[in-house]
Amino acid sequence: MKVAKFGGSSVSNAKQIKKVLKIVNEDPERKIIIVSAPGKRSKDDIKTTDLLIRLYEKAINNIDYQHKKQEIIQRYADIVDELDMDRDILDTIDHTLEHYIHELKDKPSRLYDAIVSCGEDFNAQLIATYNNSQGIPTRYISPKEAGIWVTDLPKQAQILDSSYEQIYKLNDYKEKLIIPGFFGVSKHNFIVTFPRGGSDITGAIIARGVRASLYENFTDVSGIYKANPNIIKDPEIIEEITYREMRELSYAGFSVFHDEALQPLHKDRIPVVIKNTNRPEDKGTYILHDREINSKNVISGISCDKDFTVINIKKYLMNRQVGFTRKVLGVFEDYNISFDHMPSGIDNISIVMRSNQIKNIESRVLNDIQKHCDVDELSIDHDLAILMIVGEGMNRVVGTASKITHALAESNINLKMINQGASEISMMFGIKVEDAEKAVRSTYEFCYHGVCIKE
Amino acid sequence: MKVAKFGGSSVSNAKQIKKVLKIVNEDPERKIIIVSAPGKRSKDDIKTTDLLIRLYEKAINNIDYQHKKQEIIQRYADIVDELDMDRDILDTIDHTLEHYIHELKDKPSRLYDAIVSCGEDFNAQLIATYNNSQGIPTRYISPKEAGIWVTDLPKQAQILDSSYEQIYKLNDYKEKLIIPGFFGVSKHNFIVTFPRGGSDITGAIIARGVRASLYENFTDVSGIYKANPNIIKDPEIIEEITYREMRELSYAGFSVFHDEALQPLHKDRIPVVIKNTNRPEDKGTYILHDREINSKNVISGISCDKDFTVINIKKYLMNRQVGFTRKVLGVFEDYNISFDHMPSGIDNISIVMRSNQIKNIESRVLNDIQKHCDVDELSIDHDLAILMIVGEGMNRVVGTASKITHALAESNINLKMINQGASEISMMFGIKVEDAEKAVRSTYEFCYHGVCIKE
Numbered sequence: 001m002k003v004a005k006f007g008g009s010s011v012s013n014a015k016q017i018k019k020v021l022k023i024v025n026e027d028p029e030r031k032i033i034i035v036s037a038p039g040k041r042s043k044d045d046i047k048t049t050d051l052l053i054r055l056y057e058k059a060i061n062n063i064d065y066q067h068k069k070q071e072i073i074q075r076y077a078d079i080v081d082e083l084d085m086d087r088d089i090l091d092t093i094d095h096t097l098e099h100y101i102h103e104l105k106d107k108p109s110r111l112y113d114a115i116v117s118c119g120e121d122f123n124a125q126l127i128a129t130y131n132n133s134q135g136i137p138t139r140y141i142s143p144k145e146a147g148i149w150v151t152d153l154p155k156q157a158q159i160l161d162s163s164y165e166q167i168y169k170l171n172d173y174k175e176k177l178i179i180p181g182f183f184g185v186s187k188h189n190f191i192v193t194f195p196r197g198g199s200d201i202t203g204a205i206i207a208r209g210v211r212a213s214l215y216e217n218f219t220d221v222s223g224i225y226k227a228n229p230n231i232i233k234d235p236e237i238i239e240e241i242t243y244r245e246m247r248e249l250s251y252a253g254f255s256v257f258h259d260e261a262l263q264p265l266h267k268d269r270i271p272v273v274i275k276n277t278n279r280p281e282d283k284g285t286y287i288l289h290d291r292e293i294n295s296k297n298v299i300s301g302i303s304c305d306k307d308f309t310v311i312n313i314k315k316y317l318m319n320r321q322v323g324f325t326r327k328v329l330g331v332f333e334d335y336n337i338s339f340d341h342m343p344s345g346i347d348n349i350s351i352v353m354r355s356n357q358i359k360n361i362e363s364r365v366l367n368d369i370q371k372h373c374d375v376d377e378l379s380i381d382h383d384l385a386i387l388m389i390v391g392e393g394m395n396r397v398v399g400t401a402s403k404i405t406h407a408l409a410e411s412n413i414n415l416k417m418i419n420q421g422a423s424e425i426s427m428m429f430g431i432k433v434e435d436a437e438k439a440v441r442s443t444y445e446f447c448y449h450g451v452c453i454k455e
Numbered sequence: 456m457k458v459a460k461f462g463g464s465s466v467s468n469a470k471q472i473k474k475v476l477k478i479v480n481e482d483p484e485r486k487i488i489i490v491s492a493p494g495k496r497s498k499d500d501i502k503t504t505d506l507l508i509r510l511y512e513k514a515i516n517n518i519d520y521q522h523k524k525q526e527i528i529q530r531y532a533d534i535v536d537e538l539d540m541d542r543d544i545l546d547t548i549d550h551t552l553e554h555y556i557h558e559l560k561d562k563p564s565r566l567y568d569a570i571v572s573c574g575e576d577f578n579a580q581l582i583a584t585y586n587n588s589q590g591i592p593t594r595y596i597s598p599k600e601a602g603i604w605v606t607d608l609p610k611q612a613q614i615l616d617s618s619y620e621q622i623y624k625l626n627d628y629k630e631k632l633i634i635p636g637f638f639g640v641s642k643h644n645f646i647v648t649f650p651r652g653g654s655d656i657t658g659a660i661i662a663r664g665v666r667a668s669l670y671e672n673f674t675d676v677s678g679i680y681k682a683n684p685n686i687i688k689d690p691e692i693i694e695e696i697t698y699r700e701m702r703e704l705s706y707a708g709f710s711v712f713h714d715e716a717l718q719p720l721h722k723d724r725i726p727v728v729i730k731n732t733n734r735p736e737d738k739g740t741y742i743l744h745d746r747e748i749n750s751k752n753v754i755s756g757i758s759c760d761k762d763f764t765v766i767n768i769k770k771y772l773m774n775r776q777v778g779f780t781r782k783v784l785g786v787f788e789d790y791n792i793s794f795d796h797m798p799s800g801i802d803n804i805s806i807v808m809r810s811n812q813i814k815n816i817e818s819r820v821l822n823d824i825q826k827h828c829d830v831d832e833l834s835i836d837h838d839l840a841i842l843m844i845v846g847e848g849m850n851r852v853v854g855t856a857s858k859i860t861h862a863l864a865e866s867n868i869n870l871k872m873i874n875q876g877a878s879e880i881s882m883m884f885g886i887k888v889e890d891a892e893k894a895v896r897s898t899y900e901f902c903y904h905g906v907c908i909k910e
Binding site for chain 1: 727851
């Protein structure tokens with residue numbers, strides 16, 4: 001049995017929804033469908049979720065919100081009319097929004113989660129009703145009914161492990177099931193949303209819960225590119241990639257598939273395929289536990305992300321001092337900073353983190369390190385981009401490092417940092433922010449076309 | 456004013472001692488001389504210090520030690536006779552050894568330190584007496600008289616910061632001063648030795664204390680080689696090297712100059728020169744705070760050491776968990792293990808340490824990590840050698856990494872680990888133990904002769 005998730009652009013209007021249902025209905029294995037809120041219909045359109053956020057802001061600030069509410073209802077009305085459906089559902093939408101606003105006005109963060117969950121929820125109800133009316137037995141299932149029980153902190157839902165037993169029972173239904181993505185219900189009976197982009201997470205949770213044979217993630221691209229298409233013109237699409245590779249690439253800027261959504265799938269080794277709603281015949285990209293390596297697919301992808309900061313610490317005879325590093329990390333823990341890399345020399349240590357982790361508290365953190373750790377030198381560098389070259393098996397091929405560093409040297413890119421080894425499937429390079437695009441271009445051309453870009 | 460230290464082979468017999476005193480006496484700036492115990496006179500000879508250790512073992516086990524004691528006295532007798540000196544000093548030697556054995560028999564670790572300190576101490580007394588008899592005002596100064604006050608833990612002496620004030624007063628003497636290396640005196644009035652090879656440490660402490668203009672470290676080679684002469688035939692000698700470079704090279708196997716001896720010098724930027732007692736006209740290797748970089752001396756040296764172990768930890772979403780790394784390091788701290796490197800990926804961390812740090816406690820450490828840190832995968836690899844390429848300014852030269860990895864790839868060496876960046880002056884490569892010599896040869900040929908060794 002397959003679980004299929006459709007992103008916002010796949011369910012933005014009647015035409016798209018018909019495409020989705022054609023895909024769903026032509027394969028009896030596609031039993032459970034997760035839908036997003038209606039996304040943009042054109043480049044200048046506004047996503048339904050963003051309209052809902054504005055509705056929330058008006059309601060919470062006691063500004064007249066009727067016009068905004070009508071705008072939202074109109075999004076669904078357009079779909080209802082084009083699908084030639086009964087308009088009753090629009091009343092339900094209206095009543096539900098008013099109900100939340102009046103019930104939760106004194107609990108702003110609860111109201112926020114309830115309101116923004118409506119984008120997915122209304123869409124799921126609408127699509128289920130329509131498909132059923134077309135003669136295909138279809139049923140809307142709310143997250144609560146499905147058993148998506150989550151932690152209680154607003155906007156930060158995490159699935160409770162105990163949920164999976166109830167979710168497994170979805171296997172008992174004979175109909176096709178349509179479930180809204182993006183949120184669950186807490187034990188205190190509040191709607192709590194997943195971090196944004198969280199419909200991927202709902203799909204992954206359901207796929208794991210029902211032990212799906214495949215989790216199909218439909219979006220508006222035919223798979224995952226080997227490098228950022230804003231930097232590389234028409235990059236190739238990855239055929240197969242492992243969970244681990246996907247995560248390393250997501251980390252440094254790949255955003256096709258939501259990072260945390262891999263976690264539930266990883267555990268039960270449920271394969272994922274990223275497919276294109278508009279070109280369902282395209283093979284897409286499979287995300288798997290293992291993949292076969294051949295000479296052409298050693299390197300899966302190349303990504304680069306810019307917003308990193310590095311703190312450099314020098315301390316003479318550092319490696320002799322048991323506990324020194326732990327003292328330094330204690331300061332980071334005090335400020336709740338999670339760091340990403342920690343290359344170290346004999347007398348030096350560098351701590352690499354996302355710049356947002358240390359924004360605004362930088363001077364306090366540096367002061368505390370200075371005060372508690374008795375360091376010899378302390379410096380901070382904000383001009384750091386991280387280039388990740390990711391590929392299963394690259395650690396087994398002699399000369400990989402040589403080839404990649406060669407390509408970067410030919411493009412005159414200085415390497416502030418190289419980190420290879422802890423992860424067997426990636427090499428990390430710290431480079432100047434201004435070199436980021438050039439680095440992606442030069443390594444892409446070299447890894448996939450064997451061409452050096454000389455500067 | 457210069458402080459000169461002479462190693463064991465430089466003071467092993469009368470001929471060598473005459474060479475040393477010629478060097479000392481021809482430069483009025485050479486005021487303070489630190490001497491080692493008599494070293495080997497030929498390849499199969501035994502160092503005096505090793506004879507003293509055997510004397511200690513016999514005495515502590517109530518085995519008749521008279522023969523061993525006579526063997527030691529004979530070492531000095533040979534020197535005394537060849538120098539045509541009065542034999543009185545041999546009685547002093549005999550009495551001192553008997554005195555220590557009887558006074559300290561119930562304090563084995565104190566006895567050990569006292570006995571082994573005799574090698575240097577007797578030699579200093581002998582050399583001072585002889586030089587004085589040659590008409591050059593010379594005085595033996597004991598470490599206590601010099602003010603070398605140290606911590607009280609046997610075999611692990613560390614200088615007390617308060618000592619330097621007293622040491623500075625050595626400037627007041629008009630004579631040449633001969634001080635034994637290798638030990639100091641604790642506030643409880645016990646002799647405590649520095650870690651072995653510790654005459655270098657005494658020299659460094661005195662050089663710092665008297666604010667020497669230069670610390671001359673005389674040994675039996677004409678400086679520091681750019682790579683291990685057991686691997687590279689007749690390697691070039693380094694002309695100038697910085698403290699930092701020296702330390703990174705010492706770390707991975709260079710043993711010419713004792714690692715910890717750099718610490719006191721580093722602080723006051725006192726330059727060191729490594730010279731050859733047998734070829735004092737050779738320029739030697741200068742160890743300095745800064746050096747000028749040109750195209751030929753970017754890379755100072757190449758070293759490789761074999762006895763490393765790495766523990767690899769995988770944990771999904773590791774980088775999101777504030778405090779995870781600190782928890783892991785807590786286990787290492789519990790077992791008092793100091794580690795050397797810690798390359799990390801997004802979901803992985805590797806902890807590299809000297810194998811002796813984890814010997815015998817390996818399974819307990821792994822168990823504790825498993826128990827306290829909830830890791831996904833845990834493995835250990837004993838087959839790790841560390842290759843260090845060290846050079847000030849290499850981080851400023853684009854393509855250094857490319858060239859070195861190229862040389863290694865041409866020799867078919869797989870890189871388990873690359874760590875560059877935390878230290879600006881070195882690149883570290885983790886390789887298989889069996890590749891260690893090949894790696895040194897291939898990078899040496901490439902860095903200094905531009906030649907690739909193809910396998």
